[in-house]
Amino acid sequence: MTLPLTSSTRVLVDASVLRRRAAAVAGGMLADLRGDAYGHGALEAARIVSAAGVPEVLVDPDQVDRLRGAGIRARRDGVPDVDASALYGIPSAPAMTLRGQVMSTKRLLPGDAVSYGYTYRAERESTVALVTGGYAQGIVRALSNRALVEVGGVLCPIVGRVAMDVCVVDVSAVDPVVGDEVVYFGGTGPARDQLENWVRVSGLTAGELVTIVGLKGDREWTE
Secondary structure (H helix, E strand, O other): OOOOOOOEEEEEEEEHHHHHHHHHOOOOOOOEOHHHOOOHHHHHHHHHHOOOOOOOOOOOOOHHHHHHHOOOEOOOOOOOOHHHHHHHHOOOOOOOEEEEEEEEEEOOOOOOOEEEHOOOOOOOOOEEEEEOOOHHOOHHHHOOOOEEEEOEEEEEEEEEEOOOEEEEEOOOOOOOOOEEEEEOOOOOOOOHHHHHHHHHHOHHHHHHHHHHHHHHHHEEOOO
């Protein structure tokens, strides 16, 4: 999909998926919505879990008054008994999708290097794309040369070091144009479960990863 070019990442949260998950865990009494609901959006998530029958939510102190003003029973302490991983579907089937865009493409010859420190050199003639999304958006540097993203329905490797706001992807297997969509994880395509790989290579938990991603990107709720 080609979209108007942006310099940031898009964080899409599927409300219908979260509703199904909330209904499945609705035996609990206190849902953990700290970290702005693990980056999904505390107010929106609170409305969904409350509608599913969870009577109270645990939030960050600065969110308590906001949620109470919206009619949500919010508190700042306690031990949650709703499984956050099950609620948000992390890491294997996340309600959240992280997307970027192709900013430009470039042909590489054998021996050409990309990104800081030249940790990657092309072994063959290939095409790479500069893609929105870097460690400032939660795409951690541990993913450098070790993660895959979805471009045109095909999984393509990140090559070279992840930079602050961009990364480089080998798109030799596809033929993208500027503005084409890139999926880091989530959605319904082959990148759906890539968050599991992020957990393996980064040493961080799925909760930690989606929280920073959700707080740093342009978040949207979808149905």
